[in-house]
Structure formats: structure tokens, C-alpha cells
Amino acid sequence: MIFLEAFKRSIKLPSKNAMFKLNRIGMDVTVVYMFILLLIVSLPSLIDQLTASSGAGANLQLFFLLVYFFIFYYLPLVIFVFVMLAVVAYIGTWISRTLHRKIRFAILWKMCAYTTTIPFLLYTLVAFIFPISDNWLWLFLGYTFILMVKIITIYPRRKKRPGRIR
Secondary structure, X not given: OHHHHHHHHHHOXXXXXXXXXXXXXXXXXXXXXXXXXXXXHHHHHHHXXXXXXXXXXXXXXXXXXXXXXXXXXXXXXXXXHHHHHHHHHHHHHHHHHHOOEOOOHHHXXXXXXXXXXXXXXXXXXXXXXXXXXXXXXXXXXXXXXXXXXXXXXXXXXXXXXXXXXX
């Protein structure tokens, strides 16, 4: 049930209400949410491999084909997406410091993870209809970055500390 709530809220990003509700969801739920989302994103490629009549996986039994798919497609995709989310969140910490906002790396990573919902689902729908390159996922990185900047500007500014007199 919490995954459905996370999905509904992530569709509403960058609204302030959705952002603060998603912030209350634990990091463990966010990571499992990303695993599920990336599994959905990889379904078109899995179906392509299952229906291929030639190539590396054409002569494999179903079990070995699923293991092959997991090791050589899903696992690298998960690692790559998690690393890219960390890079974008790290850049976001620099932006938040520049804008004097109260937001930390973990919150930025979580928000960036939820901003990928719409682009990933859009990619999956298009990939089921047309053959599409995985390189289109780079375009979605820009979408995530733009939404992250909007999210940073929604967070409150840091309070100024009174200066010390020397």
C-alpha cells in the first residue's frame, strides 16, 4: 500500500504537499520502489529477449535466459541509475548551498528517485510500442535535474545565525 501512495505522490511532484509527504517515507521503501520501477522499465527488453529468434539468448532455456537477463541487463541498469541519482543529488547539494536551502543529500537522493517515475514509465510505454534505444534515458536525466532544482527552491531557506562580535 505504501508503494501505491509513493507512486501517487511521485506523479504530483514538484508540488509542495507531495514533496513533504514523500520526504516522510523511509529510504528503504524508496530503494525498493526504485527496484520495482526499474523492473518495470526493463520489461520491454526482457520481452525482446524472450521473443528473439537469433542472438546470444535465442538458444537458452527460460531459466538461464532470466538469469542472463538479470546479470547482464537489470543489475547494471540498477547500478547505473543509482549512481546517476547520487551524482545528481550531489550536484543538488551544491545548488542548495548556493541558494541557502535546508536540504541534505539523502533527501535530494530520495526526491530525485521519485522524480524518475514519469520518465521511466513514459519510456516503458514507448518501448512497448516502438523499438527505442536506451540512450533516451539520458534525456530523462535532464528532466530529473530540472525537477530537482524546482524541489530545492521549494524548501525553506536556512535561518541566518547572528554574527559574533570580535
